[in-house]
Each structure stands twice: as C-alpha cells, then as structure tokens.
Amino acid sequence: MIAAVVSLGGLAFVLAIGLGIASKIFAVEIDPKVAAINEILPGANCGGCGYAGCSAFAEALVAGEINPSECKASGSEAIEEMSRILGVSVEQKEKTIATIFCQGATDKCKPKYQYEGIEDCKAALLLGDGYKACPYSCLGFGSCVKACPFKAIKIEPTGLPSIDENRCTGCGSCISQCPQGVIKLVPISKLCYIPCSSKDKGKAVRQACDVGCLACGLCVKKCPEQAITMENNCPVIDPEKCTGCGTCAEKCPRKIIRIQIQK
Amino acid sequence: MKLKTFLGGIHPPSHKNLSAGKKIEEPPLPKTVCIPLAQHIGAPCEARVEKGQKVKKGEVIADSQAFVSAPIHASISGTVTAVQDYPHPSGKKIKAVIIESDEKDEWFREPKNGQDPLQLSSEELKKKIREAGIVGLGGAAFPTHVKLSPPKEKNIDAIILNGVECEPYLTADHQLMLEKTEAIVKGLQIILRIMGVQKGYIGIEVNKPDALKAMKKATKGLSNIEVVGLKVKYPQGAEKQLIKAILGREVPPPPGLPMDVGAVIQNVGTAYAIYEAVTFGKPLIERIVTVTGRGIKEPKNLRLRIGTLFSEIINYCGGIQGEAGKVLMGGPMMGLAQYTAQVPIIKGTSGILVLSKEELASGESKHCINCGMCVRACPMHLIPSSLGTYCEKDLFEEAEAAHIFNCIECGSCVFVCPANRHLVQMVKYGKSAILAAKKQQQQKK
Numbered sequence: 001m002i003a004a005v006v007s008l009g010g011l012a013f014v015l016a017i018g019l020g021i022a023s024k025i026f027a028v029e030i031d032p033k034v035a036a037i038n039e040i041l042p043g044a045n046c047g048g049c050g051y052a053g054c055s056a057f058a059e060a061l062v063a064g065e066i067n068p069s070e071c072k073a074s075g076s077e078a079i080e081e082m083s084r085i086l087g088v089s090v091e092q093k094e095k096t097i098a099t100i101f102c103q104g105a106t107d108k109c110k111p112k113y114q115y116e117g118i119e120d121c122k123a124a125l126l127l128g129d130g131y132k133a134c135p136y137s138c139l140g141f142g143s144c145v146k147a148c149p150f151k152a153i154k155i156e157p158t159g160l161p162s163i164d165e166n167r168c169t170g171c172g173s174c175i176s177q178c179p180q181g182v183i184k185l186v187p188i189s190k191l192c193y194i195p196c197s198s199k200d201k202g203k204a205v206r207q208a209c210d211v212g213c214l215a216c217g218l219c220v221k222k223c224p225e226q227a228i229t230m231e232n233n234c235p236v237i238d239p240e241k242c243t244g245c246g247t248c249a250e251k252c253p254r255k256i257i258r259i260q261i262q263k
Numbered sequence: 264m265k266l267k268t269f270l271g272g273i274h275p276p277s278h279k280n281l282s283a284g285k286k287i288e289e290p291p292l293p294k295t296v297c298i299p300l301a302q303h304i305g306a307p308c309e310a311r312v313e314k315g316q317k318v319k320k321g322e323v324i325a326d327s328q329a330f331v332s333a334p335i336h337a338s339i340s341g342t343v344t345a346v347q348d349y350p351h352p353s354g355k356k357i358k359a360v361i362i363e364s365d366e367k368d369e370w371f372r373e374p375k376n377g378q379d380p381l382q383l384s385s386e387e388l389k390k391k392i393r394e395a396g397i398v399g400l401g402g403a404a405f406p407t408h409v410k411l412s413p414p415k416e417k418n419i420d421a422i423i424l425n426g427v428e429c430e431p432y433l434t435a436d437h438q439l440m441l442e443k444t445e446a447i448v449k450g451l452q453i454i455l456r457i458m459g460v461q462k463g464y465i466g467i468e469v470n471k472p473d474a475l476k477a478m479k480k481a482t483k484g485l486s487n488i489e490v491v492g493l494k495v496k497y498p499q500g501a502e503k504q505l506i507k508a509i510l511g512r513e514v515p516p517p518p519g520l521p522m523d524v525g526a527v528i529q530n531v532g533t534a535y536a537i538y539e540a541v542t543f544g545k546p547l548i549e550r551i552v553t554v555t556g557r558g559i560k561e562p563k564n565l566r567l568r569i570g571t572l573f574s575e576i577i578n579y580c581g582g583i584q585g586e587a588g589k590v591l592m593g594g595p596m597m598g599l600a601q602y603t604a605q606v607p608i609i610k611g612t613s614g615i616l617v618l619s620k621e622e623l624a625s626g627e628s629k630h631c632i633n634c635g636m637c638v639r640a641c642p643m644h645l646i647p648s649s650l651g652t653y654c655e656k657d658l659f660e661e662a663e664a665a666h667i668f669n670c671i672e673c674g675s676c677v678f679v680c681p682a683n684r685h686l687v688q689m690v691k692y693g694k695s696a697i698l699a700a701k702k703q704q705q706q707k708k
Contacts, residue, residue, distance in 0.1 A: 112602045116685075117685050118685050120655070123691075127600075128355060
C-alpha cells in the first residue's frame with residue numbers, strides 16, 4: 001500500500017509542478033478592463049451592437065473601436081460604469097423600446113382563412129401573404145418571442161405580442177426576425193406613434209381591419225407642430241417635434257393614435 | 264409481368280370514380296374573365312392592352328421579352344375593364360387583365376388548317392409554340408418552347424408523354440386521352456420532330472386500361488412510339504419518377520434536369536395543345552379541368568376558358584353540397600388551397616377540388632416519433648423527418664447538406680406521417696429562407 005501511495009503521490013507532485021510551470025509559460029493575458037467590463041455587460045449576447053457577443057463587444061470597447069452607449073441592452077448606470085472604467089465621457093443615448101405597430105388582434109382583423117400550419121410567422125406568411133385579411137398585419141405566432149434574448153415579449157390571448165417595458169432593452173433582435181416589419185424602436189420617454197403598418201388605402205383597410213389606419217391624413221393636417229408625415233399611406237410621428245398635445249389622437253376617426261410623454 | 268415503377272411512394276385512395284368517364288363538357292361562355300399576367304414559371308408578362316380597349320379571342324394581351332416566358336391571350340372577345348391586382352390561385356394578389364364579354368366570341372385570327380406541321384422546320388415549330396403561349400399543362404406551367412430548346416451539348420434520345428395522372432381525384436388527362444387520342448399522338452410526333460429524336464414513350468398508369476388500350480390502338484404501326492403501362496403509385500407522374508420507371512435512369516440532383524439523362528417530359532394535355540397550335544394556329548385560351556370532390560354536387564370534366572372564375576364553375580357543377588371543408592386548385596396531394604372562390608382558372612389549373620369536411624385530414628400536429636415512415640415513402644430517398652426539423656429550427660445549413668433542394672414537395676411524407684407533421688410546409692419554408700439568404704448575400708457582393 002505504501003508503494004501505491006508513494007508512487008501516485010509522487011506522480012501527482014510531478015504533474016502539479018508541470019501544470020504550474022505551463023500556466024506561467026502559456027498564460028493568456030487578459031486586460032483587466034475587458035474582464036471588468038464583461039462583468040457589467042448583460043451577458044445575453046443579443047448581438048444588438050453588431051459584435052458576436054458581449055465579450056467581443058468588451059474587447060472592442062477597450063480597443064477604442066466603439067462607444068459604451070452602443071450596447072443597447074445596458075441601462076444608463078451600466079454605461080456610466082463602463083465609461084468610468086474606460087476613462088471616457090459618454091453622451092447618454094435615450095433608451096428606446098420595441099413597439100408593435102399593429103393592433104389587429106384576431107377579433108379586430110378578420111381572418112382570411114383558417115391556418116393549420118407551422119406556428120411560425122415566417123412560414124405562415126408564405127401562404128397567401130398570411131392568414132389575416134390585412135397583408136401587413138402581425139401574424140402573432142411569436143417569431144419575436146423566440147428572438148428576444150431578454151424574455152420581454154409574450155403573445156397575449158388577443159393574438160398580439162406585448163412588450164414588457166422593464167425588460168426590453170431596445171436591442172432590436174426581434175425586429176430582424178419579424179417578417180412583417182411591424183416592430184419598431186421608439187424612445188421610451190416619447191411613446192408617440194400610430195400602431196398600424198398598413199400601406200393600403202382607406203377602403204381596403206376598412207374591409208380588413210377594425211383598428212387599422214385609414215390614411216385619411218387628418219392627423220397630418222391637424223398637427224400644430226407639423227410633426228406628422230404620411231409615408232406610403234402610413235402616418236409617421238417625428239418624436240423630436242411632437243409635443244404631446246394630443247390633437248391628432250383626438251381628431252383621429254379611428255382613435256388609434258397613442259401619445260404617451262414622460263414629463 | 265412486373266410493372267415498371269420507382270422506389271418509394273405511396274398508395275392514396277384514388278377517388279377518381281367521381282368524375283372518371285364523364286365526357287368533357289363546355290359550360291356557357293363566362294361573362295367576365297380575369298387573366299393573371301403570371302401564369303408560368305419565369306418572368307411575368309407585361310400587359311399589352313389598356314382599360315377600355317376592345318379585344319378579340321386569341322389576341323395577345325400580355326407578353327414579355329424574357330426567354331423563359333410565354334405570351335398570354337384573351338380567352339373571350341370583349342372589352343378590357345381593368346388591369347389591376349387580383350387574387351391569384353397562388354394566394355398572392357397579382358396583376359390581371361379583366362375582360363368583360365361581348366358574347367360574340369369572335370376570333371382575332373380564326374384557327375384554320377394550315378401547313379402539315381411535319382413539313383415545318385424545328386425552329387418554325389418552336390416559334391409557333393411560343394406564339395401560342397403554350398406552357399406545361401401538368402401543373403408546373405414551364406414554358407414549353409424553352410423545354411424543347413435544350414443546350415446543344417445535351418444529347419436527348421427520348422421524349423416521354425406523361426399520361427400518368429397520379430394525383431387522386433383528377434381525371435382531366437384521362438378523359439382527354441380517351442377523346443383526343445389521335446391528336447395527342449400527333450402532338451408527340453411533332454415534339455419528336457422538333458427535338459430530332461427517334462423514340463417516344465407514352466406513360467400511363469394501369470388504372471386507366473381504356474386509355475392504355477386507345478393509345479396502343481392509335482400508335483399501332485408507329486414503331487417509334489411505345490405505350491408503357493405503369494404501376495399505380497403516387498407520385499408516378501413526377502418527372503424524375505417517370506424517367507426512372509420508363510428509362511431506368513436517375514436524374515442527378517439539382518441543378519440536374521431530365522435533359523441531363525437525355526429525356527424530355529411533356530404532359531399529354533401539352534401535347535394536345537401543341538398539336539392544335541401548330542396545325543391550326545390556335546393559341547392556348549382554354550384547357551381541360553376536372554371539377555370534383557365530395558363537396559361538389561355534380562363532378563365533371565370541363566373545357567374551360569383561361570380566366571373563368573372558380574365560383575362560376577362551381578355553380579355550373581351544381582354548387583357546393585353539404586359543408587365544404589376546403590377548395591383546392593389541383594389535386595389533394597400537391598394542390599393549392601384557396602381562401603376565396605373568386606380566383607381564375609390559369610394555364611396550370613388541372614382541377615378544382617372541393618373537399619367536404621369528412622374528406623379532410625384532421626388532427627393536431629405533434630412531435631416526430633422517429634418512426635421512419637416518411638423515409639420509406641419518400642420517392643427522392645431523402646429523410647423528410649430530419650429536413651422538417653432542421654427547417655423548423657432554422658438550421659438551414661444542415662437542411663441544405665441534407666439535400667433539401669432535391670425535395671419535389673410531393674407530400675408523400677405528410678400522407679404517411681402518424682404525427683401529422685407539416686413536413687412539406689417546413690421544407691417550402693426552408694427552401695424560401697435559403698434562397699432569400701443567398702439572394703441577400705449576392706446583393707452584398
């Protein structure tokens with residue numbers, strides 16, 4: 001037994017010394033800044049910054065290629081902290097959140113046919129431009145839910161996704177996965193938008209959906225700040241110009257315009 | 264004797280008795296026709312007529328400069344009331360020429376007996392075929408003159424006429440073979456002349472013994488044409504499976520085409536249209552369509568003008584009986600489900616199928632249980648279960664490595680799947696996603 005203890009113990013001792021030496025010789029130098037920033041980053045690897053993941057972003061930060069505010073998933077505190085480590089001053093960008101530009105719940109936007117296929121928006125869209133009467137409508141199969149790295153989106157019983165404002169970081173992962181393009185980023189302090197993406201004219205919209213924008217242009221005309229423009233039968237509010245007076249929402253014949261300004 | 268066939272495939276119930284043996288009827292002229300500008304594979308046509316213009320039957324109303332395209336003709340005489348987006352059997356809205364009938368049904372150029380087509384040169388014949396707007400009438404609607412113009416280095420030695428009609432319910436080709444036997448054989452002779460090929464085959468499943476007999480009789484004394492009886496199996500009428508059965512050759516995987524193994528396939532309906540076009544100069548303005556299914560009162564085989572609305576035809580066949588479950592263009596295996604009956608007949612419409620609620624397959628789609636039934640059924644020798652899962656999980660590289668583009672979307676796998684998996688839809692989605700990604704990559708370059 002002694003022979004076994006001595007031989008194995010000796011072997012362990014020799015190998016331990018070997019490992020010790022190897023760790024000194026082959027040590028990979030990590031910039032302590034990169035490690036510190038990695039600690040702060042959300043670690044969801046959402047890809048919203050354009051880099052492969054959070055650690056790639058951290059390396060790019062330290063190399064000075066990019067600015068901490070480019071991490072869309074980090075809150076203002078985290079960005080400040082990163083700026084402090086890097087020793088740079090960073091202008092805070094306003095936080096944006098993903099917003100669904102469609103209100104065509106299954107009871108509002110009539111179905112064109114009964115869909116029985118795969119539960120995936122992109123696959124469902126291949127069948128005659130989707131199963132809803134409006135070809136621009138959200139299909140509600142949750143390709144965005146699958147794409148969200150922060151679990152901020154869920155499909156409501158109405159058949160439309162809802163976004164948890166506290167969880168959404170505005171990384172934009174959902175936008176790239178939405179085949180209908182009904183998700184857009186809106187600054188959280190000025191949630192002024194018309195939740196409809198239809199490019200059709202009033203008659204076609206009226207036939208398809210109870211809450212679709214009719215492209216009547218009343219909001220464009222009535223806006224005292226000229227903040228609304230019509231693009232492809234779809235009014236767009238410029239958040240920079242919007243003062244939140246609510247004239248448009250009042251005049252809208254469908255009462256669908258949302259104005260929510262944080263003072 | 265063992266009948267010729269391919270490996271794999273399925274045996275769906277045929278339901279052909281609903282309309283089999285019914286003489287081809289011609290319903291009254293439609294009051295309006297909606298003729299879509301995209302009726303073939305390839306470049307869609309551009310309208311050559313305007314709103315308010317008077318047109319006559321057989322007049323070209325749309326054409327394209329592209330090689331892979333075929334002109335489109337007015338199918339009735341009357342006035343163009345609109346050129347606008349209109350529901351298309353593919354499910355999308357596509358630009359269409361809408362013509363209101365003047366009920367005179369006047370020809371633009373009356374078809375008449377011209378020169379013997381067998382005296383014309385190959386180029387002249389092909390030109391006539393293009394001018395007549397002929398496309399493959401089996402369903403894929405590939406422009407025929409393009410199919411008859413293979414590159415010089417391809418050595419074509421066999422022309423096969425496809426009279427298999429393996430889709431359940433459909434009987435249009437069967438009835439045409441009975442009524443226009445001679446014309447179809449002449450059509451094949453014209454194709455043989457165009458291609459300069461010595462040997463022609465007519466492939467027919469043995470569940471149509473009367474058509475087989477008629478064809479054999481019509482080709483008696485023609486040593487270069489052979490009528491081949493084939494085993495009843497789906498998809499026996501798919502190009503690659505038909506070549507395997509008759510010639511014993513395997514078409515290489517995409518981009519491989521039948522011409523790579525020396526074969527050109529044409530549907531019997533196309534052969535008939537070719538005969539009419541080159542002999543009389545008649546453009547493709549009508550086709551034979553089976554209207555069938557247990558949801559329809561009187562199933563019929565009809566000769567219909569291109570652009571006639573489904574709803575009108577369903578009414579002509581006595582309307583819908585009971586509770587209709589689904590309306591399809593084509594057969595139950597590969598047909599396209601329609602969400603409105605206001606879609607027009609196009610050149611590729613082989614049937615209108617109204618399935619009753621009872622005829623519909625039902626059941627929730629569940630997880631794959633790895634039983635392998637789809638693998639045995641697949642006529643392309645793929646692994647549909649894996650392909651489906653790859654596409655479902657957006658693993659497109661793996662799907663491509665598993666030869667997704669070999670899939671002919673015949674639906675045999677879905678037919679046998681005990682878990683009701685939407686395998687064909689998954690594959691279609693995967694193919695479209697891969698192609699879209701490739702296009703995007705090319706644009707970046």
